Amino acid sequence: MPTETFNNLPKDKQEAIIRAAVAEFAKSAYEQASLTKIVAQAGIAKGSMYQYFENKRELYLYILNMAYAEKKRFLQGVFDEDDDFFATLKRYYRRSYLFAKEFPLYHRVITHYWDYCAEFDQEIRSSRELRANEFIGMLEAAIENRQANPDIDKDAAFFVYHSVGKELIENFLELSEDVQEQHLQFIDQVLDVLALGLKKRKE
Amino acid sequence: MPTETFNNLPKDKQEAIIRAAVAEFAKSAYEQASLTKIVAQAGIAKGSMYQYFENKRELYLYILNMAYAEKKRFLQGVFDEDDDFFATLKRYYRRSYLFAKEFPLYHRVITHYWDYCAEFDQEIRSSRELRANEFIGMLEAAIENRQANPDIDKDAAFFVYHSVGKELIENFLELSEDVQEQHLQFIDQVLDVLALGLKKRKE
């Protein structure tokens, strides 16, 4: 969505703009983020920004897509090994955590996006639906393989994993080195709760 | 936190102010909510508001406490019947849903509060900890009664119920009559997922 003018910019200038925008959209959600601060940080005039992007919204979407592209790359291959359904889930959540650790700014841009925001209600809903279908597909396969409980409501199951995943990743943002292993273990334990359930199992 | 002056106000004026403030804080989170709009809606001068409340923050906390007090009253007795742990949880979540339906504005004030907001980080953390201790206490009792799985990590279990509960209630805001039963059933199904787990059970 940026203009040709932006694409023709020298790399370092482009990067300065992107860096400033990422920092601001990581610090504040779309509505609270300040274009004025971004241009100040990037060291360009406000008018210039409007030659690179149509408006604040377009700049935001550009940055958001960058963040998502990076995350997608980072999560590549998580679903490839077709071992246990539950092992795959663990891999997915652990890897998401590591993404948050490696790209904390991109991570915050993404979580801010998910925090309900009227401006993007439509888009959020439809991308949620996409993820739901993916999850339910995997779950159905797991039921066929007799790994997963066939009596469970699939939409409810997605809902649970979705909300826990959201909160899980959102909750580990200090990201200091020494607690990383602790965090990963907590993720495992949370996923165990989801897999095994709270109710005592017979046998 | 309101001043004596506010308490001495005629009831209808007090109520008009409260109504306007509740509406605004239900529509927008603290930072986005506009005091200017509140006083306009309430039909008073801005200066008057500052004779009733020290500032926006105090007004907000007053309204927030009202909402919480109402919710507390509404949830009274949910934990009294000491039947099944899982039955109690269902009662709790179902009743929370009904509160959201009966007092949608108070409900939205509360959910906006939980949406992370730098201004109240401290308070949110400590009230979360309180709820965690309550939950874990109940869970320990359930383990003693041999209702709950003793192998599960208790903090992880709270984390799961907390995040799912948050998302659950936040998600049903259209609140049209004909889907209420459907919503309550979905809540039950979600709680079944949490109780039984996704993994196939033996036997």
Add this chain to the structure above:
DNA sequence: CCTTGATGTGACCACCCAGTCACTTTCTAC
């Protein structure tokens, strides 16, 4: 009737914001 203290008021302050545009600078091609 007048004084006095409590209450009510809205123009105003300082600050923020997204977006615009007349103008300047830089680059390119002839």
Add this chain to the structure above:
DNA sequence: GTAGAAAGTGACTGGGTGGTCACATCAAGG
């Protein structure tokens, strides 16, 4: 070397915000 196009600029517009304060109004007591 210069004309014309492309790119860069920042003061400005119109809008918003929370909070203040000199003044107006009102109520009650002497």
